Amino acid sequence: MTNTIPSKILIIYDYFIPAKKAGGIVRSIQNIISLFTDHCSFYIYTSAYDLGDSNILPDVNTNKWVILRDNIQVWYATNNRRRELDLRSMIKDVEPAVVYINGIFTPDSVLYPLLALKNTSIRTVIAPRGMLQEGALQVKPIKKKFYLTLFKVLRLQKGIIWHATDEQEAIDIKKNIGEQSSTILAYVAPNVIQLPLRHIEKNRNKLSLCFISLITAKKNLLGLFQIIASLNLSTNLELDVYGPIKDKVYWEKCQEFVKKFSVNIRYRYLGAVAPELITETVSKYHAFILPTFGENFGHAIYEALNAGRPVLISNKTPWRKLSEQHAGLDISLEDTDKWIDAIYKFYYMDQEEFDNWCSGAQKVARNYVLKQDFFGQYQRLFGL
DSSP states (O other), X not given: OOTTOOSEEEEEOTTSSOOGGGOSSOHHHHHHHXXXXXXXXXXXXXXXXXXXXXXXXXXOOBSSEEEEETTEEEEEEOGGGOSHHHHHHHHHHHOOSEEEEEOSSOGGGTHHHHHHHTTOOOEEEEEOXXXXXXXXXXXXXXXXXXHHHHHHHTTTTTXXXXXXXXXXXXXXXXXXXXXXXXXXXXXXXXXXXXXXXXXXXXXXXXXXXXXXXXXXXXXXXXXXXXXXXXXXXXXXXXEEEESOBSOHHHHHHHHHHHTTSOTTEEEEEOOOOOGGGHHHHHTTSSEEEEOXXXXXXXXXXXXXXXXXXXXXXXXXXXXXXXXXXXXXXXXXXXXXXHHHHHHHHHHSOOHHHHHHHHHHHHHHHHHHHHTOOHHHHHXXXXXX
């Protein structure tokens, strides 16, 4: 890294630090920070509220910089201070060389910061995080179309650098923002710690599944419950769901299908799980399942693979051709029968075959890490 390294990077994320019960820093941001921890100081502008909660987080100081660690400070903003004027003052005080905005469809953490950054020379990067995928845009499409139209009418895209986490996201950005959009490819930096493969007993006619994600329409928990309700099993299947409930109306719809589950299906909702505990949590189950409408990466998917657990996921993520690698199955959301067959496949699987799929899953995660130069990619993204 050269002598032109910026000393300060401002990261704007709507729910960067969730409540302590849900665990510290969001994984995607934490891994970026870890790449440059010895080179830069990080300032995090985030919400003073937990996801889906109207109460200010307990034990936090609001509307001021709070030291989290040696090179990380956090600003917990209350709703009445998340305005363009206040952001302009805060940015002037920090004097960041780079502003990194995580997400796109949140006015408080996207529109207002961009308005505050107008007429400045600060390098501004936006990470859509899969929100411009075709499947993701099908959730609340009218609202999102209006938002993107407003975004372009205000010319907020001018001078922006877009963080594409894979080739498809670069295409999605140009399609929805404009062909002239400046995109830089930097693959999602995961937790690179290689873990020993944890053995778990697997008998025929037995399967434990876990779903770990936000409870929103995009993650398609309702679709999963519809599939589970269609199963006809003579012995036990276990399904545990983890994740904060972002959409309570959607959650209530999901609960209606729980009533249709066979008596041989044991279902539990176990709340949010801390990011640093996802790998340990997944390793207690036979497989991870997520019929999502779209992921630009899917940290929980990676954590499951890294833990050596096969994944049953939609074909709307970068994790493809999993069956060929004995790492899991990526299935079309339109093909309910294939989802049912996938669950049956692992349900009837014996120990020897299951262990082979566990090894294949972990190999996929390790190969992903080995083939990427994450430091170099993000160095280019931030102009370091």
